[in-house]
Amino acid sequence: MSGHSAQALAPFQFPGLSLRQVQMAALWLFVASGFFVLIEPAPYELLFAVTLLLFLPHGLTASAFCAPLVLFLILFNVGGVASAIPFTNDKKVVEFIAVSIYLAITAMFFAFAVTREPVRTVLVIKNAYICAAVIASVIAVAGYFDVAGLASKLSPISRAQGTFKDPNVLSAFLIPPAMFLLHGILTGRQRYIPVAIVSFLIIALAIFLAFSRGAWVNAAVSTITLSAVLFVMAPSIKERTRISLLLIFGSLALFAMLSIALTFPNVRELFAERANLFQSYDSGETGRFGDQINSLPMLLELPNGFGPRQFREVFEGDPHNVYINAFAAYGWLGGISYILLVLMTMWAGWRSMFAATPWQTYSIMFFCPTFVVMLQGVQIDTDHWRHFYLLLGVTWGLYAASELHIRRRTRTLPE
Numbered sequence: 001m002s003g004h005s006a007q008a009l010a011p012f013q014f015p016g017l018s019l020r021q022v023q024m025a026a027l028w029l030f031v032a033s034g035f036f037v038l039i040e041p042a043p044y045e046l047l048f049a050v051t052l053l054l055f056l057p058h059g060l061t062a063s064a065f066c067a068p069l070v071l072f073l074i075l076f077n078v079g080g081v082a083s084a085i086p087f088t089n090d091k092k093v094v095e096f097i098a099v100s101i102y103l104a105i106t107a108m109f110f111a112f113a114v115t116r117e118p119v120r121t122v123l124v125i126k127n128a129y130i131c132a133a134v135i136a137s138v139i140a141v142a143g144y145f146d147v148a149g150l151a152s153k154l155s156p157i158s159r160a161q162g163t164f165k166d167p168n169v170l171s172a173f174l175i176p177p178a179m180f181l182l183h184g185i186l187t188g189r190q191r192y193i194p195v196a197i198v199s200f201l202i203i204a205l206a207i208f209l210a211f212s213r214g215a216w217v218n219a220a221v222s223t224i225t226l227s228a229v230l231f232v233m234a235p236s237i238k239e240r241t242r243i244s245l246l247l248i249f250g251s252l253a254l255f256a257m258l259s260i261a262l263t264f265p266n267v268r269e270l271f272a273e274r275a276n277l278f279q280s281y282d283s284g285e286t287g288r289f290g291d292q293i294n295s296l297p298m299l300l301e302l303p304n305g306f307g308p309r310q311f312r313e314v315f316e317g318d319p320h321n322v323y324i325n326a327f328a329a330y331g332w333l334g335g336i337s338y339i340l341l342v343l344m345t346m347w348a349g350w351r352s353m354f355a356a357t358p359w360q361t362y363s364i365m366f367f368c369p370t371f372v373v374m375l376q377g378v379q380i381d382t383d384h385w386r387h388f389y390l391l392l393g394v395t396w397g398l399y400a401a402s403e404l405h406i407r408r409r410t411r412t413l414p415e
Contacts, residue, residue: 023059024124026051027113031128034173034386035136036163044386045102052109060112065400068348069111069392072341073104076326079334083304096308096329099384106386107393114397115404118359122366122394126180129390133177134199136162137206140170144209158270160209168380171207171215173387176369178203179222183365185250186230186243201257208258209267211274214379218372226368229353233364291315292324299324304331322377329383338383342374345392348399355402363398370395 030047080097087093114121140162143154154162164170181200184190234240262268308329311319319325327335349367370391382388
């Protein structure tokens, strides 16, 4: 190492620890802090700044295979900035754009960090995310059942919310780590299976008690998608039989747990209300779907859209559709870029999921919930979900690492 490099790394030298160990520890704390987002900026934002600083020296690999992610995120936010120009005197609009840019940077960070060292980095992210989900679930369930009188703070609208501002976001946040655990249980790769099963059930209970229709559908579709991929890719009939039996017994255990939860009158009543596919605020000319339909011809005439946070000023509510919101808040440039980003991510995730690499199992467990979150975008605005950008970045990082691995392996094969 040159004298200049040694000097650059000096601030990151810790007694008895290598820089890489410090980077992984910071990454774990950063991701694990995602369970607490009641305040702004959340610990997640503050720890990201520290983690990024630690990773800058020899912790990131900016592969050309991540170019679509970088390009479309930049164009998406350029569109947002252009659309925000008439509203720069509105503090909330400026904050909205700042958050969008920040989240885009986190996605790039995850992509470059995973590309650098796929297995170790994704393992740290996975374990930290599961830990965050279990903590968030325990707090949310305790709040829902008014343990220690915390319901007024942790369940203010009689739905499990915990350390999140919105039960819909809490439940969406919990689904990917639930899929990580389910993947490990179904494949037998998960260490400490009993602990994994208990953790999965705790997370599942929190998702149920959040009473988010979108999250319920997301969880069901994610489970079906992951199970189908694992079943198809299983190397033997014995493995397929094992997966099928585990799914049957797991479904029975989950059904039993939810049946017990429904014995509580307040749970049963809210479930009956939320189980309807359509709520009163969904339908009608001025309902959610009516607003979405009415916005389309207007957006076709507005290259800059309505502007960030302006959809609610036109229709007195958010669009609840990330694709419509992309055009409404980020203009044509942002909307088209977002759609292309989603399509390219689906292609990249699918390709890495079926590539024979040492981290193929991680590609499967991360892309399945990522794919479903992108589908869920037709039902809710996901463009400011922290965990979506984590999934997005990891998916692209695994794709880039897979492509690099395939090319290195091809070059070493004899002609």
